[in-house]
Amino acid sequence: AQSVTQLDSQVPVFEEAPVELRCNYSSSVSVYLFWYVQYPNQGLQLLLKYLSGSTLVESINGFEAEFNKSQTSFHLRKPSVHISDTAEYFCAVSDGPGSGGYQKVTFGIGTKLQVIP
């Protein structure tokens, strides 16, 4: 069975400071890992994903995440945050398609990033 733990429910950080949002997962097989972002009153948007290959993945808006298999982690980082990064961030894990091709995805409970001016 797969599961995701997001260790911090809220993370306040000053504008232009670095931030790390932590995510640990458990799975018995190879995994695919995702970070989604949810802005207020909106649905979730895919921020970045790890499928295979390079363990460091980047998004177009400066976030990056590193897949660490030995520590079963997929922490999200940004070296300098902006006010517009204020949102809730969800880590998710999938162990690939099951019967019928259904891709089971398990989400963490979310981390609210509050950027302080």
Place this chain on the structure above:
Amino acid sequence: DAGITQSPRHKVTETGTPVTLRCHQTENHRYMYWYRQDPGHGLRLIHYSYGVKDTDKGEVSDGYSVSRSKTEDFLLTLESATSSQTSVYFCAISESQGVPGYGYTFGSGTRLTVV
């Protein structure tokens, strides 16, 4: 989000009444999902569909039913709404067809309040 719309966006209903939420996609994706989002629980899967008339239960399916008569529409029905079903409901689609990792595209959500 482009390609996927949910209706209504907000609804208040009384306990015991039936409620139907609609998800419509224009992406021709095979897979569609209904999630509910609650504080402290994140997103939990209610039901999903892997094709027309092909649906299955998720982890919190009690009290919910779904139907998919066309590729583009996935309906979620609360047969007799209860206060515990007050939540924000999200529809999602994915194009995974045996190749994982595409990720989901989410709708904007329906905020349902049962009074």
